[in-house]
Amino acid sequence: MKRFNWIKIYLSVGISFLFSGEILAQDTLKIDFREAVELALQANAAYQTQLNSLEVLQKEKQVAMFSHFPSVGFNTTFAQQSGQQFQQIEGEIVVTNVTNEIISSGLNLNMPIFNSGRRILDTQSAKLAYDAGEKGLDRASQQVVFDVARRYLQVLLDQELLRIATENLANQKEQLRQIQGFVDAGLRTLSDQYNQQSEVARLESVLVDAQVQLENDLWDLSEYLQLQPGVTPDLTPVDASARENSLQDLPMDELYEIAAANRADKAQQELLVNSTKKDLKAIKAMYFPRLSAFYNYSTFFTSLDDRSIQEQLLRIYPQNNLGLNLTIPIFNNFQNRVDVSRSRVAYKNQEIRKAAIDRKVYQDVRLAYQNYQAAVRKTANTDVQVFAAKEAQLAIAERFRLGLSNFVDLATANQQLVAAQADQAQSVYTLFFQEVLMKHALGTLEVLD
Structure with a gap:
């Protein structure tokens, strides 16, 4: 009896020292869900990569637009x-050994007039690629919101399960105190007291597991x-x-229509297909x-001429050339054919990805619908x-107090109540997360959600 109590005291003190030491060694940062998403967007590599790629696409779009204007060089x-x-000199060629200083300048302008619509196609392709980049960035932000929500809700669920485990342990310790009183009064046997002590020790282990799980999920969120x-x-x-329940009664077909209209990755892939199609036509x-x-x-200016620099550059030697340049491709070692083949393969690959994403969208919605x-x-x-x-626990606890029920019935009722409370907390957060998952599958997930 004494040995068991000392073991229990050492275990409690050790657990308290362990977790209190971890808490004291750490700084806490008070954040809400919106702030967590903002931190994740700043740290997420996939989102930041998409953001950097969008900057390049913006420059490519500008270049394609300015290709309609003349190119100027000096x-x-x-x-x-x-x-x-x-x-x-006077009709004769005179050879002298001198040093000649020369200044030459020129201004060049080139303006494409006709190239089978390539400039227009390049402009359209660049705009489609930029729009696709924006859609990709939207989907990347939705993925970050989803990942944060999953980890955020898991931590909140762990905290709720820890609260249930703590309350249950406190209740069972009070139950142990009452049973010890019954044993001292001769109303209960010593075996009931030992059984309750065993149950309290088990619940202390359950509490440790809940604390460890919470620490692990907090670390996972911190790392993300x-x-x-x-x-x-x-x-x-x-x-x-607090749930909207706005998706509960919608049929599967209507949900898929919502996803087809809102999924950013689906829209992105459609834009990429059209962009590569324009590229193929432009290369052709x-x-x-x-x-x-x-x-x-x-x-130009030359030091062999005695006239001034200004006079030579502006009046004596200026030349103006204005003309048209016609280029007819005849044979360039099949380089054009290779470029067309590459562009055609890129177009076909984008179509394959589009078909795959269409299937994935349907599968995501179907799975989210079933789980929801x-x-x-x-x-x-x-x-x-x-x-x-x-109700069962209250009834059996009263019967146990009156001596009409045994300890096994009471322990079973307590365990069923705690399991039911844990299942309820799990189901509430699961339903909340399934709504987040459904909006993610539909492409309507926002930070405010």
Whole structure:
């Protein structure tokens, strides 16, 4: 008896020291769900990668738009020639050994006039690619919200299960105190006291498991949010029982229509298919002739001429060239054919991915729909389960107090009540999470949800 009590005291003190030491060694960060999502968006590699890629797509879109305007270039050259210089003086060629300083400048303009619609196709393709990037960023943000919600709700569920385990342990300790009084009064046998002590020790182990599970899930959330080492999030609770129930009565066909209209990854893939199709047509345009206009202005200065730099550059030597350039592809080592083949394969691959995403959207909605309906039924069942378990436990506890029931019946009733409460908490948070999962599958998940 004394040995058992000392073991129990050592175990309790050790557990308290262990967890209190961890808590003291850590800093807590009070955050709500919105703040958790903001932290995750800043730390999530997939989201940040999409954000960086969108910046490149924006630049490519701008380049495609500006391709409709002329390209302008300016060049200037400073040179020095030493040695024999040939000059024509009064009809004769005179060779002198001098140093000649030269300045040459030029302005070039090129404007494509006709290239079989390639500029238009490139512009359309770049815009579609940018729109697809925006859709990809939207889906990446929804994935972050979903991942945070899963971890956030798991921590809240762990806290609720820990609360249930703590309350149950306190109740069973009080039950042990009462049984010890009954034993001292000769109303109960010593075996009932030992059985209750064993039950209290078991519940202390259950409490330890609940604490460890909470610590593990808190670490998982901290790692996903990329918090500083030693910082533990202190989560603001959510009302898991406050549900909209707006999706409960919708049929599967209507839910799939909602997903088809709202899933960002589905829209992204459709845009990518159209973008690669435009690319294919643009590359095929290289088979046909291309016409462009050009304008060149050039001038120079030479130290062999005694006139001033300004006079030479602006009045004596300027030249203007204006013309058209027609390019007819005849043979370029089949490079155009290779480019067309690559573009055609890219287009076909995007179509394959589109078909795969269409199937995935339907499967996601179907699975979320089934799990959501199961969670609704389970929540209703656990409500009945908790009510019945409470009534049974109260009745058996009273019979045990009056000596009309044995310890086995009382322990069974207590365990059934605790299991029912845990099942109820699990079902409430599961249903709450299934609504999040359903909105994620439908593509309507927002931070406010």
